[in-house]
Amino acid sequence: MGFKVDHIKKEKKEVASLNLDSFLKKEITFGGNSFSNKKKEAFYTELFVLLQAGLELKDALDLIEKEQKKETDKKLIRSLVKNLIEGKNFSETIKEKKEFTTYEYYSIQIGEKTGTIENVVKELGGYYRKRNEQRRMIMSALSYPIIILSTAFLAVLFMLNFVVPMFADIFKQNNVELPWITQKIISLSNFFKDYYWIYLLVLLVVILFQKMNKNKLWYQKWITSFYLKIPFWGNFIRKIKIAQFTQAISLLISAKVPLLNGIQLTQKMIDFHPLKNALITVEKDVLLGKTLSESIRKHTIFDAKMVSLIKVAEETNQNQIIFERLTNQYNKDIEYQSKTLSTVLEPIIILILGIVVATILIAMYIPMFKLSTIIG
Structure with a gap:
């Protein structure tokens, strides 16, 4: 029925x-x-x-x-x-x-x-179990990099707010000629001390802007387009959404819901604009008599592997089995990419942190060498 x-x-x-x-x-x-x-x-x-x-x-x-x-x-x-x-x-x-x-x-x-x-x-x-597993994978991938990034931010903040001004006072008292990089670091430190409230205001405006517009169509189009353009992360997000789509279709088919109706119902739970927009077009094509594999082939958000397996499902009348298989494959890809994401992000963040801290220290110590020469 x-x-x-x-x-x-x-x-x-x-x-x-x-x-x-x-x-x-x-x-x-x-x-x-x-x-x-x-x-x-x-x-x-x-x-x-x-x-x-x-x-x-x-x-x-x-x-x-x-x-x-x-x-x-x-x-x-x-x-x-x-x-x-x-x-x-x-x-x-x-x-x-x-x-x-x-x-x-x-x-x-x-x-x-x-x-x-x-x-x-x-x-x-089972649906929520897999969603929870997916969430744990993402949290596991991002938790350590976020901790490192937060620590890095606090370390740089401390140096700009306390260490740099201390060195700046010493240089000023001894009339030391400052190199270009030292002048820029001191200027950045002074700007942060005098106008830190601007950073807080910008952060507050961004949060309010996101909350006010998150359900608006233009914002969803823009933010999803932005996510998909981020290297590695965009493909990661795309696979998460596709896995959720295939799992939803698998559930509905198991409940004896026709495939077309399953696509219509799935649209109600998706707010990822590229996928939602693609499903609207797919629904129209299927109503016109096209097969599902033909309909999704022209949308870049669906990959060739998915098109091929769905075509097999249509030819063998095994939609539920194929969609379950697709869900498992995408979940394995997500698990692998989440681990890769964590592995890649950690050294990158550490490297950036090292470069920033090293730049500040070099900018402070170059004048110190000059100062020691003058005093000597």
Whole structure:
């Protein structure tokens, strides 16, 4: 049993009013609500086990609610049970809660209408498990470089604010002629001491600008285009988004959703503009009778490997298997690239830090040699 295309398009208007950040965005920006992705993984995994054991949905939620440690989580699940008692569907109760995404709502709604709710819940548990694994990989890749970069910034800040002014006073008292590089470093130090508030103001403006415009189309176009142009990082981000797309399609196909409807639903959870824009075009092409492999071939965001495997899936009618295979391959690529990213960033940051510190020290010590000659 599938959904009609017209029905899907009508429901797009309803979901637009929810004002929810999509799941994918929460993964790249590492944000989220109190019911985190880690909790969702445990929630859907436990719910699947209980449903498979023969419990009714209400009873399963009651047991899960008793296991929660935080009162906010207990209250959330208790409200789900209350809505079920009032006669609402599980998908309707999910839709009303800001803790759950549009993607979860549609997935569970599909499970209810096709009689595959257990399978959908199981796949959602796996979905969030992979998202959490992906998040851990990225955090592991970036945590050490960020610590090094922060330490480097504080070290340079300390030198400009304390060390350089101390040397500058010594040179001034002894009328030492300063070389060009020393003059520039001292000027930079003085500028920072006098106008440090400008840096803070610029930082505040950037943060506010990002928060005010993050949901606007023009900003999403610009920021995603900027990300993709960054060497190595752009390809890394692209693979993350493609992996999320293939995993979503795999989940929907396993719930007996037609491929076209799966593409339409996946658009709702994607805010990565190049991919979202490509899927809109793909949907139009498929409606005109083109195959999926033909439709995605003309979009550069999809690589040749993906096009070839999807063509095989269409010829052998094994869409779910192929999309699962693609997801696994992309996740392995992401894991490898995250390790490579960490390995590459660390020496680069250390090298830059060394050059900056060495430049400041050389700029300070050249006049000191002159000063020692004068005193001698």
